Amino acid sequence: xxxxxxxxxxxxxxxxxxxxxxxxxxxxxxxxxxxxxxxxxxxxxxxxxxxxxxxxxxxxxxxxxxxxxxxxxxxxxxxxxxxxxxxxxxxxxxxxxxxxxxxxxxxxxxxxxxxxxxxxxxxxxxxxxxxxxxxxxxxxxxxxxxxxxxxxxxxxxxxxxxxxxxxxxxxxxxxxxxxxxxxxxxxxxxxxxxxxxxxxxxxxxxxxxxxxxxxxxxxxxxxxxxxxxxxxxxxxxxxxxxxxxxxxxxxxxxxxxxxxxxxxxxxxxxxxxxxxxxxxxxxxxxxxxxxxxxxxxxxxxxxxxxxxxxxxxxxxxxxxxxxxxxxxxxxxxxxxxxxxxxxxxxxxxxxxxxxxxxxxxxxxxxxxxxxxxxxxxxxxxxxxxxxxxxxxxxxxxxxxxxxxxxxxxxxxxxxxxxxxxxxxxxxxxxxxxxxxxxxxxxxxxxxxxxxxxxxxxxxxxxxxxxxxxxxxxxxxxxxxxxxxxxxxxxxxxxxxxxxxxxxxxxxxxxxxxxxxxxxxxxxxxxxxxxxxxxxxxxxxxxxxxxxxxxxxxxxxxxxxxxxxxxxxxxxxxxxxxxxxxxxxxxxxxxxxxxxxxxxxxxxxxxxxxxxxxxxxxxxxxxxxxxxxxxxxxxxxxxxxxxxxxxxxxxxxxxxxxxxxxxxxxxxxxxxxxxxxxxxxxxxxxxxxxxxxxxxxxxxxxxxxxxxxxxxxxxx
Amino acid sequence: xxxxxxxxxxxxxxxxxxxxxxxxxxxxxxxxxxxxxxxxxxxxxxxxxxxxxxxxxxxxxxxxxxxxxxxxxxx
Numbered sequence: 001x002x003x004x005x006x007x008x009x010x011x012x013x014x015x016x017x018x019x020x021x022x023x024x025x026x027x028x029x030x031x032x033x034x035x036x037x038x039x040x041x042x043x044x045x046x047x048x049x050x051x052x053x054x055x056x057x058x059x060x061x062x063x064x065x066x067x068x069x070x071x072x073x074x075x076x077x078x079x080x081x082x083x084x085x086x087x088x089x090x091x092x093x094x095x096x097x098x099x100x101x102x103x104x105x106x107x108x109x110x111x112x113x114x115x116x117x118x119x120x121x122x123x124x125x126x127x128x129x130x131x132x133x134x135x136x137x138x139x140x141x142x143x144x145x146x147x148x149x150x151x152x153x154x155x156x157x158x159x160x161x162x163x164x165x166x167x168x169x170x171x172x173x174x175x176x177x178x179x180x181x182x183x184x185x186x187x188x189x190x191x192x193x194x195x196x197x198x199x200x201x202x203x204x205x206x207x208x209x210x211x212x213x214x215x216x217x218x219x220x221x222x223x224x225x226x227x228x229x230x231x232x233x234x235x236x237x238x239x240x241x242x243x244x245x246x247x248x249x250x251x252x253x254x255x256x257x258x259x260x261x262x263x264x265x266x267x268x269x270x271x272x273x274x275x276x277x278x279x280x281x282x283x284x285x286x287x288x289x290x291x292x293x294x295x296x297x298x299x300x301x302x303x304x305x306x307x308x309x310x311x312x313x314x315x316x317x318x319x320x321x322x323x324x325x326x327x328x329x330x331x332x333x334x335x336x337x338x339x340x341x342x343x344x345x346x347x348x349x350x351x352x353x354x355x356x357x358x359x360x361x362x363x364x365x366x367x368x369x370x371x372x373x374x375x376x377x378x379x380x381x382x383x384x385x386x387x388x389x390x391x392x393x394x395x396x397x398x399x400x401x402x403x404x405x406x407x408x409x410x411x412x413x414x415x416x417x418x419x420x421x422x423x424x425x426x427x428x429x430x431x432x433x434x435x436x437x438x439x440x441x442x443x444x445x446x447x448x449x450x451x452x453x454x455x456x457x458x459x460x461x462x463x464x465x466x467x468x469x470x471x472x473x474x475x476x477x478x479x480x481x482x483x484x485x486x487x488x489x490x491x492x493x494x495x496x497x498x499x500x501x502x503x504x505x506x507x508x509x510x511x512x513x514x515x516x517x518x519x520x521x522x523x524x525x526x527x528x529x530x531x532x533x534x535x536x537x538x539x540x541x542x543x544x545x546x547x548x549x550x551x552x553x554x555x556x557x558x559x560x561x562x563x564x565x566x567x568x569x570x571x572x573x574x575x576x577x578x579x580x581x582x583x584x585x586x587x588x589x590x591x592x593x594x595x596x597x598x599x600x601x602x603x604x605x606x607x608x609x610x611x612x613x614x615x616x617x618x619x620x621x622x623x624x625x626x627x628x629x630x631x632x633x634x635x636x637x638x639x640x641x642x643x644x645x646x647x648x649x650x651x652x653x654x655x656x657x658x659x660x661x662x663x664x665x666x667x668x669x670x671x672x673x674x675x676x677x678x679x680x681x682x683x684x685x686x687x688x689x690x691x692x693x694x695x696x697x698x699x700x701x702x703x704x705x706x707x708x709x710x711x712x713x714x715x
Numbered sequence: 716x717x718x719x720x721x722x723x724x725x726x727x728x729x730x731x732x733x734x735x736x737x738x739x740x741x742x743x744x745x746x747x748x749x750x751x752x753x754x755x756x757x758x759x760x761x762x763x764x765x766x767x768x769x770x771x772x773x774x775x776x777x778x779x780x781x782x783x784x785x786x787x788x789x790x
Contacts, residue, residue, distance in 0.1 A: 227767070469769055509735075
């Protein structure tokens with residue numbers, strides 16, 4: 001048997017490791033800033049790019065795609081060659097992948113605070129960046145799959161399957177959800193509208209959790225936990241079963257983000273059922289990770305790496321139990337749109353992703369630098385800071401979520417809402433926001449300790465650019481007949497195709513009927529396209545990230561109908577590219593904001609003053625001011641192009657309307673601004689705030705109007 | 716939206732989609748379960764030791780493992 005010698009290049013893994021640390025602290029600091037903004041709304045000092053609505057997407061994108069993304073690549077570039085006994089397929093592709101990914105992150109860090117956004121959560125990045133992501137993702141995929149093809153071991157270890165499933169699924173999710181039609185270099189509209197857009201978006205959003213935050217990290221768990229504990233995984237058979245069940249079931253669960261929404265009931269039911277079933281494979285992974293340490297708990301006491309892994313895997317178990325529970329309609333009725341969701345995702349992000357990453361870094365840094373960890377004591381301190389920080393973060397928010405939701409739903413004996421003013425329910429939970437920020441400080445302090453510890457560790461050692469290894473060639477390792485699953489796992493291409501089929505089935509079953517059966521989105525004759533001014537206003541609503549705090553979806557509950565007005569219908573959203581249901585009510589729902597005489601209607605002048613200085617009208621409001629809207633001139637040069645794109649989607653603007661749209665726009669703006677001026681507000685027609693007011697006053701009004709005659713296509 | 720709807724409008728028999736999805740998943744799951752349960756113990760053990768192997772070659776920490784060293788597959 002010929003023994004071949006080869007090397008593992010550690011340089012790309014080290015680059016990703018450094019990036020993980022850098023973007024980790026950046027993403028978390030932005031998170032801390034917005035946590036403070038929630039009780040100190042004027043912290044942003046009226047600087048547009050510091051306001052909550054613009055920084056929150058930066059925080060989520062930085063933590064998900066920059067911190068966890070680089071973390072996953074660190075682990076993948078370190079473990080894949082070692083598991084397959086071959087160097088990575090291409091060092092060059094690895095570097096292109098690294099620098100491309102960092103460039104994308106920098107582009108995101110610049111464009112998001114500047115307000116360039118598609119307006120769909122976790123898919124905010126505009127189309128040129130989306131294309132770059134797709135290209136770099138393919139580079140990563142080629143490198144990964146080609147490495148498995150030229151491996152020296154017969155069997156592909158389960159960690160690699162998780163990596164391959166990650167590659168395939170994220171590619172599919174990203175491409176399908178990002179099909180946008182450009183208006184300009186940094187502005188585009190998604191091809192889907194309303195409820196259908198919501199279904200695609202949450203299929204994407206939920207599976208970004210599944211295949212960006214979960215599967216690659218399960219892969220890391222299957223490599224680094226055995227490594228750190230120096231023992232094989234508890235049950236390899238369990239890992240096979242839970243892998244297939246997990247990737248197959250996850251893809252169906254997206255609609256649980258849209259319970260009680262205008263999405264058809266059958267799709268909601270499908271989401272619930274598959275979410276509940278997901279407990280089984282998720283806990284299969286958790287059990288496999290934790291039981292690997294059976295008989296080695298003495299090691300856990302001594303090793304900060306294992307401690308972090310144990311808390312990380314436990315947090316995974318907690319959040320994957322919580323997820324299915326939150327998917328039950330009765331529970332969801334209480335928890336949706338509240339801070340419970342925020343607590344839930346942070347158990348996943350701070351616990352599962354954070355702790356697993358930290359454990360991996362504490363293990364990997366000494367390994368790469370041929371030395372010992374600088375200080376186990378500091379690492380233990382980090383462990384406790386992170387664990388308590390996480391609890392201080394999550395527990396107050398669970399409390400806040402339930403408290404606020406119960407207040408929203410509370411009626412008096414006479415049958416009126418007990419807390420008709422939304423602000424009462426906000427003031428009640430502000431102390432919890434303080435505690436959450438304190439939890440964040442603890443957690444970040446721990447990360448700073450880690451950075452110091454890791455730098456000291458690296459300084460004490462010398463970087464191992466290459467490791468040497470040897471193994472027989474794959475041809476020599478082949479012998480005997482293969483049966484069953486081992487055929488699949490020995491053939492990476494077959495495996496990749498099967499994994500793709502598994503994840504496509506769920507998507508197709510949900511999407512095809514939703515798009516082709518007309519009764520799924522019943523049309524409403526009186527619902528008309530937005531006027532050009534309203535369309536611009538809507539784009540400002542997206543730019544300022546209003547959807548991060550305001551939902552546009554009234555659920556069919558008495559408490560919501562009383563508070564906000566008639567519940568939302570699917571047919572009302574058919575012109576919404578993208579949909580704006582939102583997922584959190586830090587402020588009140590805006591779906592019926594414009595309904596004259598409705599429960600939350602406010603006149604134009606109120607909106608103007610409120611936007612410029614919210615605390616002037618609602619003293620305890622935690623909304624930041626948007627005074628720049630009152631001074632900035634609305635850019636109407638791209639109106640024709642915007643109308644053309646809408647016409648391309650099939651929205652019934654009259655033929656040639658693109659060229660005359662700005663005339664209508666000026667007319668409507670003149671009416672609104674004239675009204676404001678007559679009320680003593682000095683404002684010109686062409687300011688951005690006029691467009692935003694036009695949009696807000698349009699919201700939810702269509703179903704009350706009579707259906708238009710043939711000629712009145714535009715209001 | 717219309718754009719997408721038009722493309723999909725010509726797909727027939729859509730009501731069978733969920734049922735087919737369920738049946739495919741069930742059969743696939745059972746097939747994997749059967750295969751996995753029939754896997755040989757030595758094979759499972761050798762695969763599950765893959766992450767630990769580069770350390771064995773580098774002679775680090777091997778003796779601390781409570782598990783027997785990898786059995787020779789060729790036997």
